[in-house]
Amino acid sequence: MAQVRNKQVVLRKYVDGFPKESDMNIVESTTTLKLPEGSSDVLLKNLYLSCDPYMRILMTNDNITGFGAYTLGSPLIGNGVAQVLESGDQDYKKGDLVWGTTKWEEYSLVPSSQIRSKIEHADIPLSYYTGILGMPGMTAYVGFFELGSPKKGENVFVSAASGAVGQLVGQFAKLTGCYVVGSAGSKEKVDLLKNKLGFDEAFNYKEEPDLNATLKRCFPEGIDIYFENVGGKTLDAVLLNMRVHGRIPVCGMVSQYNLTQPEGVTNLANLIFKRVRMEGFIVGDFYHLYPKYLEFVLPHITEGKVVYVEDIAEGLENGPAAMVGLFSGRNVGKQVLLVAHE
Amino acid sequence: MAQVRNKQVVLRKYVDGFPKESDMNIVESTTTLKLPEGSSDVLLKNLYLSCDPYMRILMTNDNITGFGAYTLGSPLIGNGVAQVLESGDQDYKKGDLVWGTTKWEEYSLVPSSQIRSKIEHADIPLSYYTGILGMPGMTAYVGFFELGSPKKGENVFVSAASGAVGQLVGQFAKLTGCYVVGSAGSKEKVDLLKNKLGFDEAFNYKEEPDLNATLKRCFPEGIDIYFENVGGKTLDAVLLNMRVHGRIPVCGMVSQYNLTQPEGVTNLANLIFKRVRMEGFIVGDFYHLYPKYLEFVLPHITEGKVVYVEDIAEGLENGPAAMVGLFSGRNVGKQVLLVAHE
Numbered sequence: 001m002a003q004v005r006n007k008q009v010v011l012r013k014y015v016d017g018f019p020k021e022s023d024m025n026i027v028e029s030t031t032t033l034k035l036p037e038g039s040s041d042v043l044l045k046n047l048y049l050s051c052d053p054y055m056r057i058l059m060t061n062d063n064i065t066g067f068g069a070y071t072l073g074s075p076l077i078g079n080g081v082a083q084v085l086e087s088g089d090q091d092y093k094k095g096d097l098v099w100g101t102t103k104w105e106e107y108s109l110v111p112s113s114q115i116r117s118k119i120e121h122a123d124i125p126l127s128y129y130t131g132i133l134g135m136p137g138m139t140a141y142v143g144f145f146e147l148g149s150p151k152k153g154e155n156v157f158v159s160a161a162s163g164a165v166g167q168l169v170g171q172f173a174k175l176t177g178c179y180v181v182g183s184a185g186s187k188e189k190v191d192l193l194k195n196k197l198g199f200d201e202a203f204n205y206k207e208e209p210d211l212n213a214t215l216k217r218c219f220p221e222g223i224d225i226y227f228e229n230v231g232g233k234t235l236d237a238v239l240l241n242m243r244v245h246g247r248i249p250v251c252g253m254v255s256q257y258n259l260t261q262p263e264g265v266t267n268l269a270n271l272i273f274k275r276v277r278m279e280g281f282i283v284g285d286f287y288h289l290y291p292k293y294l295e296f297v298l299p300h301i302t303e304g305k306v307v308y309v310e311d312i313a314e315g316l317e318n319g320p321a322a323m324v325g326l327f328s329g330r331n332v333g334k335q336v337l338l339v340a341h342e
Numbered sequence: 343m344a345q346v347r348n349k350q351v352v353l354r355k356y357v358d359g360f361p362k363e364s365d366m367n368i369v370e371s372t373t374t375l376k377l378p379e380g381s382s383d384v385l386l387k388n389l390y391l392s393c394d395p396y397m398r399i400l401m402t403n404d405n406i407t408g409f410g411a412y413t414l415g416s417p418l419i420g421n422g423v424a425q426v427l428e429s430g431d432q433d434y435k436k437g438d439l440v441w442g443t444t445k446w447e448e449y450s451l452v453p454s455s456q457i458r459s460k461i462e463h464a465d466i467p468l469s470y471y472t473g474i475l476g477m478p479g480m481t482a483y484v485g486f487f488e489l490g491s492p493k494k495g496e497n498v499f500v501s502a503a504s505g506a507v508g509q510l511v512g513q514f515a516k517l518t519g520c521y522v523v524g525s526a527g528s529k530e531k532v533d534l535l536k537n538k539l540g541f542d543e544a545f546n547y548k549e550e551p552d553l554n555a556t557l558k559r560c561f562p563e564g565i566d567i568y569f570e571n572v573g574g575k576t577l578d579a580v581l582l583n584m585r586v587h588g589r590i591p592v593c594g595m596v597s598q599y600n601l602t603q604p605e606g607v608t609n610l611a612n613l614i615f616k617r618v619r620m621e622g623f624i625v626g627d628f629y630h631l632y633p634k635y636l637e638f639v640l641p642h643i644t645e646g647k648v649v650y651v652e653d654i655a656e657g658l659e660n661g662p663a664a665m666v667g668l669f670s671g672r673n674v675g676k677q678v679l680l681v682a683h684e
């Protein structure tokens with residue numbers, strides 16, 4: 001059986017502080033495109049890989065999160081869109097397009113249980129299954145609707161608002177009849193939020209010397225739902241501006257993942273005064289809602305009522321830069337890595 | 343109409359940092375024990391006053407909480423047990439014993455809407471209506487059962503555990519079949535928790551150099567419910583020890599009320615990793631459950647299955663010291679101020 005090249009992005013060393021491209025390596029291994037005899041796994045050709053902030057957490061070797069860590073010298077593991085080359089599980093067959101957990105390489109052999117879903121909607125960009133139709137989409141949906149319990153007319157604030165998750169939270173909030181403000185890290189992103197993504201208001205948090213004052217200006221009556229993506233100073237300012245019975249779905253704290261000593265949040269007593277519910281979640285606990293989510297979101301996509309901004313890097317060799325870029329905000333929209341065309 | 347002396351505890355100046363006795367004054371005013379013509383108020387003889395940590399918050403003049411502030415030169419306002427001397431509201435009559443919001447003075451004229459409940463259980467110490475049968479009791483009940491959603495066998499941690507609220511949370515948790523650990527600020531209190539209040543384990547947080555290690559020792563499998571009374575360092579250590587799907591009813595943060603700059607809490611990202619719900623509440627939102635609470639707790643009191651530790655100071659002139667003592671942990675159990683016998 002012929003061997004083929006299998007380019008990989010592997011973790012070279014555990015990361016301390018901000019990740020650097022040099023923490024990862026591009027490796028050219030080889031592989032045989034043949035399922036081992038009797039295997040129930042699937043052999044995948046990876047097409048699109050998803051660059052996600054949580055992957056930074058798996059680049060640390062302390063497992064404080066309980067999620068484990070990447071193995072040094074092995075390819076990164078993450079979500080992706082792939083084509084089935086061979087399948088030992090009768091639920092999948094050669095040629096199927098799928099999305100789920102795969103590896104940062106050209107070809108992957110994975111247990112079929114790692115496939116999240118077959119892709120049935122040929123009229124929609126495949127890359128969307130790393131974003132709006134994949135993990136980040138479900139994250140926005142679950143965090144906003146299940147934990148946020150939004151009501152029409154409520155005031156919603158979203159941080160990292162132009163990102164993979166944030167841009168959807170904002171649009172879902174508008175669909176619900178909420179007033180929505182987003183924060184992001186550049187003028188370009190702020191323009192995107194206001195002019196393309198339908199946010200009522202947006203600001204560049206890097207240019208606001210007093211986030212409390214900014215939020216007071218944007219929300220004179222306070223915030224009902226804060227969709228938390230960043231943590232740290234933003235959360236602290238938000239706590240001063242929550243409304244009675246407000247909700248804070250805690251999706252992520254990307255500003256803290258690279259700090260050896262996370263920033264201290266000082267205004268938590270406002271949770272009491274304002275009877276606020278702050279609740280962390282992991283999208284993985286909610287995939288039973290995926291069919292319901294598709295039912296909700298597909299028509300909106302088709303009718304152009306929900307749009308999705310992607311930032312597509314090409315080629316595995318650009319993976320490390322794409323990954324690292326998440327933490328300087330280089331990505332505009334969902335960061336995808338194109339590995340191969342179908 | 344004869345005038346009588348009406349001794350009062352008034353706020354002399356707004357408090358900055360830790361409250362001092364000298365922030366309050368004992369004032370001897372006079373009053374007429376007669377309801378004004380046509381008034382629908384009630385005239386009360388105050389018997390027991392409740393010393394509560396939240397009162398410190400009303401001694402600051404910034405109203406950041408939305409709860410307002412005390413008026414300088416006027417008596418403190420708080421919960422208490424009183425006897426009706428005269429009533430303009432037909433629901434109450436002379437001689438009735440009641441509890442609700444009253445003032446730190448011998449006699450108070452208050453709107454009848456401030457009465458929370460008539461006292462019907464003559465076989466129970468009257469002072470209990472400032473504690474187990476009053477606001478702190480309801481607080482423990484609501485926070486533990488409504489927000490904590492405890493299940494048999496779960497691991498519960500309570501801070502300020504020997505206090506008015508904490509001692510009940512611990513006992514309610516034991517009644518539910520939970521494993522319960524409490525923290526408190528002296529050896530005497532730790533003994534009380536273990537030997538009288540039925541906690542499985544207890545520690546003096548002032549003597550533990552590494553709260554994270556202490557909690558790991560007490561909860562090798564993690565904490566399901568943390569009943570939050572103190573905030574700050576304790577909360578930060580707890581966040582490292584929560585179990586998946588844990589709950590943190592946020593009742594109070596007494597360690598922070600006197601700090602101009604509250605301590606920073608750095609481990610909030612664990613809310614995500616462990617999918618923890620942290621929820622602030624104010625007992626005042628839950629008084630519709632008071633009859634249900636009485637139904638639950640009265641038999642336990644009568645049968646001696648729930649006990650209640652009180653610390654009773656005598657005389658309004660000892661009010662400022664009792665109040666201030668809450669913040670050095672001088673009180674052992676519920677701090678009550680006896681104003682007059684029935």
Ligand SMILES: NC(=O)c1ccc[n+]([C@@H]2O[C@H](COP(=O)([O-])OP(=O)(O)OC[C@H]3O[C@@H](n4cnc5c(N)ncnc54)[C@H](OP(=O)(O)O)[C@@H]3O)[C@@H](O)[C@H]2O)c1
Binds near residue numbers: 255
């Ligand atoms: N709980 C879950 O199951 C789950 C699932 C998916 C994602 N998440 C979390 O959701 C959040 C957003 O993820 P995403 O996939 O949508 O990523 P993303 O927003 O597309 O990319 C990350 C963005 O975070 C912002 N950022 C980076 N460093 C920051 C800092 N120090 N302060 C403020 N913002 C910073 C940058 O945007 P700016 O230019 O605007 O700074 C960057 O573009 C992350 O915290 C992620 O961990 C959680």
Ligand SMILES: NC(=O)c1ccc[n+]([C@@H]2O[C@H](COP(=O)([O-])OP(=O)(O)OC[C@H]3O[C@@H](n4cnc5c(N)ncnc54)[C@H](OP(=O)(O)O)[C@@H]3O)[C@@H](O)[C@H]2O)c1
Binds near residue numbers: 272526596673
């Ligand atoms: N949300 C609500 O509706 C509601 C209602 C009632 C009470 N609460 C809150 O519940 C908590 C307990 O109230 P309580 O009435 O039961 O008071 P308490 O526990 O009877 O008295 C206060 C106790 O707090 C402890 N304390 C004081 N300073 C501290 C510090 N720096 N660090 C740690 N502990 C400290 C002291 O005990 P140690 O000797 O153990 O340090 C002190 O005895 C308070 O935070 C209060 O504000 C909230």
